[in-house]
Amino acid sequence: MYKVLKREQIVPNIHLLAIESSSVHQNARAGEFVVVRADERGERIPLNLVDWNKDSVSMVFMEVGTSTSKLASLKPGDEIATLAGPLGKPTEEVQGKKIACIGGCYGIGALLPVIRMFKEKGNHVTTIIEARSEFLLYWQDKLREYSDEFQEITRDGTKGHKGHINDVLVDYIKKNNVDMVYVQGCTYLTYLCSEITRPSGIKTIVGLNPIMVDATGMCGVCRVIVAGETKFGCVDGPEFDGHQVDWDNLIARRKIYINEEISSLSFYECERYG
Amino acid sequence: MAKIVPKKTAMREQPAMERTKNFNEVPYGYSEQEAIQEAKRCLQCKRPTCMQGCPVEIDIPGFIDLIAQRDFRGAIKRLKDKNVLPAVCGRVCPQEDQCEKLCVLAKKYEPVGIGRLERFAADWEATQGEAPVPKKPKPTGKKVAIIGAGPGGLTVAGDLIKLGHAVTIFEALHAPGGVLVYGIPEFRLPKVIVYREVDYLRRCGVNVVFDFVVGKTATIDQILHEYDAVYIGTGAGLPWFMNIPGENLNGVYSANEYLTRSNLMKAYLFPEYDTPIVRGKRVAVIGGGNVAMDCARTALRLGADAVHNVYRRSRKEMPAREEEIHHAEEEGVIFDILTLPVRYMGDEHNWVKEMECIKMQLGEPDASGRRRPVPIEDSNFITPIDTVVCAIGQSPNPLIPQTTPDLKTGKWGNIEINPETGKTSKKGCWAGGDVVRGGATVILAMGDGRVAARSMDDYLKTGVW
Ligand SMILES: Cc1cc2nc3c(=O)[nH]c(=O)nc-3n(C[C@H](O)[C@H](O)[C@H](O)COP(=O)(O)OP(=O)(O)OC[C@H]3O[C@@H](n4cnc5c(N)ncnc54)[C@H](O)[C@@H]3O)c2cc1C
Ligand SMILES: Cc1cc2nc3c(=O)[nH]c(=O)nc-3n(C[C@H](O)[C@H](O)[C@H](O)COP(=O)(O)OP(=O)(O)OC[C@H]3O[C@@H](n4cnc5c(N)ncnc54)[C@H](O)[C@@H]3O)c2cc1C
Ligand code: FES
Numbered sequence: 114m115y116k117v118l119k120r121e122q123i124v125p126n127i128h129l130l131a132i133e134s135s136s137v138h139q140n141a142r143a144g145e146f147v148v149v150r151a152d153e154r155g156e157r158i159p160l161n162l163v164d165w166n167k168d169s170v171s172m173v174f175m176e177v178g179t180s181t182s183k184l185a186s187l188k189p190g191d192e193i194a195t196l197a198g199p200l201g202k203p204t205e206e207v208q209g210k211k212i213a214c215i216g217g218c219y220g221i222g223a224l225l226p227v228i229r230m231f232k233e234k235g236n237h238v239t240t241i242i243e244a245r246s247e248f249l250l251y252w253q254d255k256l257r258e259y260s261d262e263f264q265e266i267t268r269d270g271t272k273g274h275k276g277h278i279n280d281v282l283v284d285y286i287k288k289n290n291v292d293m294v295y296v297q298g299c300t301y302l303t304y305l306c307s308e309i310t311r312p313s314g315i316k317t318i319v320g321l322n323p324i325m326v327d328a329t330g331m332c333g334v335c336r337v338i339v340a341g342e343t344k345f346g347c348v349d350g351p352e353f354d355g356h357q358v359d360w361d362n363l364i365a366r367r368k369i370y371i372n373e374e375i376s377s378l379s380f381y382e383c384e385r386y387g
Numbered sequence: 388m389a390k391i392v393p394k395k396t397a398m399r400e401q402p403a404m405e406r407t408k409n410f411n412e413v414p415y416g417y418s419e420q421e422a423i424q425e426a427k428r429c430l431q432c433k434r435p436t437c438m439q440g441c442p443v444e445i446d447i448p449g450f451i452d453l454i455a456q457r458d459f460r461g462a463i464k465r466l467k468d469k470n471v472l473p474a475v476c477g478r479v480c481p482q483e484d485q486c487e488k489l490c491v492l493a494k495k496y497e498p499v500g501i502g503r504l505e506r507f508a509a510d511w512e513a514t515q516g517e518a519p520v521p522k523k524p525k526p527t528g529k530k531v532a533i534i535g536a537g538p539g540g541l542t543v544a545g546d547l548i549k550l551g552h553a554v555t556i557f558e559a560l561h562a563p564g565g566v567l568v569y570g571i572p573e574f575r576l577p578k579v580i581v582y583r584e585v586d587y588l589r590r591c592g593v594n595v596v597f598d599f600v601v602g603k604t605a606t607i608d609q610i611l612h613e614y615d616a617v618y619i620g621t622g623a624g625l626p627w628f629m630n631i632p633g634e635n636l637n638g639v640y641s642a643n644e645y646l647t648r649s650n651l652m653k654a655y656l657f658p659e660y661d662t663p664i665v666r667g668k669r670v671a672v673i674g675g676g677n678v679a680m681d682c683a684r685t686a687l688r689l690g691a692d693a694v695h696n697v698y699r700r701s702r703k704e705m706p707a708r709e710e711e712i713h714h715a716e717e718e719g720v721i722f723d724i725l726t727l728p729v730r731y732m733g734d735e736h737n738w739v740k741e742m743e744c745i746k747m748q749l750g751e752p753d754a755s756g757r758r759r760p761v762p763i764e765d766s767n768f769i770t771p772i773d774t775v776v777c778a779i780g781q782s783p784n785p786l787i788p789q790t791t792p793d794l795k796t797g798k799w800g801n802i803e804i805n806p807e808t809g810k811t812s813k814k815g816c817w818a819g820g821d822v823v824r825g826g827a828t829v830i831l832a833m834g835d836g837r838v839a840a841r842s843m844d845d846y847l848k849t850g851v852w
Contacts, residue, residue: 136599136604136605137604139604139605140603140604140605140606140609148598154653154659155661156652156661156662157561157652179661194561195561195597195598196598197559197561197599197600197604198600198603199603199604200600326644326647326648326662327559329600329603329624329784329786330624330625330784331624331625331643331647331784332626332641332643332644332647333626333641333643333644334640334641336635343634343635348786361737362635362737365637365736365737366637366737368637368736369637369638369665370663370665373657373658373663374663376658377657377658377663380658381661
């Protein structure tokens with residue numbers, strides 16, 4: 114069992130979770146993730162590492178279904194059943210490049226360690242975050258600290274640029290000599306950004322989120338097709354070249370359990386709230 | 388000498404029609420009376436051939452004689468001298484290819500039910516309350532790390548803790564047992580049996596650390612900074628696919644995923660447990676081994692109307708244990724032998740809906756001595772299905788070799804060892820079980836563990852590699 118040190122809602126539906134751990138930090142690197150299981154009946158779910166030290170690790174998660182609802186109900190002092198990591202391949206370290214880093218929903222939090230690493234390696238970092246409205250944007254100060262440029266996008270125009278990532282990214286890569294684009298967030302965002310940069314051929318690295326179970330390369334549920342080859346997202350990824358990903362397959366595979374996810378959540382809510 | 392009884396004492400089991408509706412164990416085990424009756428069939432040979440078939444050299448006639456005399460405690464003690472997991476081995480060992488095959492009775496009649504008697508003695512012990520822990524030996528001050536809590540790792544832990552070494556097991560998953568827990572289903576091996584044995588080891592002082600993925604959380608080299616010796620028993624957990632079109636469609640599983648969801652994550656109890664599994668109505672399981680039988684029988688219990696076992700050779704070549712094939716047949720699994728899938732077709736939502744297969748015939752024997760299956764031209768046919776489970780084999784997971792450059796591996800990513808000692812190419816590191824052999828058996832993994840433990844103890848005492 115692993116002790117919860119902190120669980121707080123940062124913005125509606127997005128939470129920070131800090132768990133006591135003395136072993137995950139020692140090899141942890143930007144871009145890696147952990148697997149958590151809320152309780153003994155819980156599913157194993159992957160969450161990106163956003164921060165770590167010798168006593169704890171923290172993650173940012175979005176409440177979407179049963180597992181994340183269970184996590185969202187945790188209080189300091191509670192315990193979770195599983196915390197395993199770090200897992201996956203770390204973000205490839207590059208130097209002296211101009212990189213545009215894009216984050217949406219939980220990906221805003223997941224960007225933090227990556228832009229910190231990029232910055233430490235002497236890259237020029239432009240951070241772009243997006244949300245529906247200003248009240249869903251978060252961690253601007255933390256992200257600014259490691260960004261040379263910083264932009265916000267809201268769909269309703271309450272903050273920063275009004276509109277979508279499309280307009281901003283298309284414009285940004287036209288006006289700047291960008292070497293690389295890096296994206297964290299839901300599948301739709303990673304897909305969209307990859308399509309935006311495809312014509313220009315700018316290298317685009319995306320953090321994917323296929324369904325996982327063990328996350329050690331043992332089951333193969335996380336397979337994604339990259340450059341026509343089957344890869345295991347948990348050990349060969351989770352970051353891949355967005356121009357090489359078979360998006361149709363990834364999007365379809367993420368929906369394998371959609372009916373079960375819905376019934377699981379209503380079962381959990383009935384049990385919890387009667 | 389007693390009169391020869393030609394047939395094994397029958398073991399009662401759940402009727403096929405009933406058991407496909409639950410995950411409870413299929414055979415009930417012997418009663419005391421039945422066990423004694425079966426034990427009395429043993430001829431107590433002066434030079435017992437059965438023992439030559441046992442990879443861990445159990446005193447077979449010895450423990451059977453004790454059962455015949457109603458000394459069950461003595462019998463289990465005799466078994467445990469050589470085998471730390473008798474309740475497991477009694478259930479899953481391929482006795483028909485080992486001890487029972489060499490039983491003198493087997494020349495003319497049915498062999499003694501050695502496996503059933505082993506199981507009986509172990510189950511009897513479990514009814515006697517918590518097994519007492521032996522007196523703690525004098526600590527040697529040496530620390531051993533075991534990677535993987537499968538049957539191999541558990542055997543090493545049991546042997547070395549008794550010798551006074553401090554033992555820590557690092558396990559990647561959240562439960563111990565390896566394949567015994569995540570792979571072999573409850574109806575064949577109830578998980579409480581494995582947990583009981585692990586609990587015993589913990590009471591003896593073995594420290595088990597879960598959620599620790601060696602190669603990621605810490606590398607072997609990092610572990611060697613803190614420990615005097617390391618045993619790698621990480622099994623063969625990398626699932627193979629056939630690389631045919633359509634394998635990434637929704638509804639196509641590896642056996643590992645299917646079984647892990649159902650067994651380790653208890654998806655058969657969804658939604659009480661959170662992990663889901665597809666409850667397919669028309670399921671195809673590809674492959675002819677124990678793993679395939681376990682998947683097919685799981686699919687039936689999850690409510691399938693039709694489960695096809697698709698195997699490219701003939702029934703005779705199936706590597707699964709006869710007992711497993713027989714159980715699967717009784718339960719209604721349909722065997723499509725001499726059949727090979729060539730592609731899967733999906734619907735507009737990427738769900739598998741059909742499987743195209745080609746008929747095979749047997750040609751000349753191949754390297755394994757079995758006749759090679761060759762496709763029959765223009766024999767392709769299409770079957771409607773909604774779930775596929777690919778159970779064609781697995782090889783060792785590369786996480787540890789990739790992060791341990793001086794660990795020598797073979798063609799399949801298997802770790803190379805000296806079979807007499809279990810030593811790898813890396814000083815202070817031993818290995819055994821499936822990570823060395825590829826998919827093998829529980830008892831071979833345990834045998835490897837025993838050999839390595841002996842060599843590790845020598846090294847810890849003398850410091851000589
Ligand atoms: C490598 C990796 C890293 C990840 N890192 C994070 C992270 O740092 N923070 C985080 O919040 N999530 C992260 N995810 C996704 C996270 O694992 C899932 O959100 C989680 O498993 C959902 O579990 P659940 O039981 O709450 O929801 P489920 O019941 O599994 O899903 C409920 C519904 O939400 C949809 N859904 C699930 N996940 C997402 C998603 N990410 N975006 C949009 N819709 C989704 C499902 O399709 C379904 O309709 C990561 C995934 C991977 C593979
Ligand atoms: C479905 C199925 C049915 C079978 N049926 C039979 C049968 O009836 N009879 C029989 O004799 N054999 C059977 N086998 C084979 C048998 O189970 C294996 O040969 C045996 O379990 C191998 O034991 P092991 O200790 O080498 O490894 P495993 O049992 O594979 O255990 C390895 C352990 O190491 C852990 N691990 C892996 N990588 C790491 C890492 N990097 N860090 C930490 N831990 C790690 C794994 O999580 C696992 O717990 C079956 C196998 C399967 C899959
Ligand atoms: S999650 Fe099981 S292999 Fe990747």
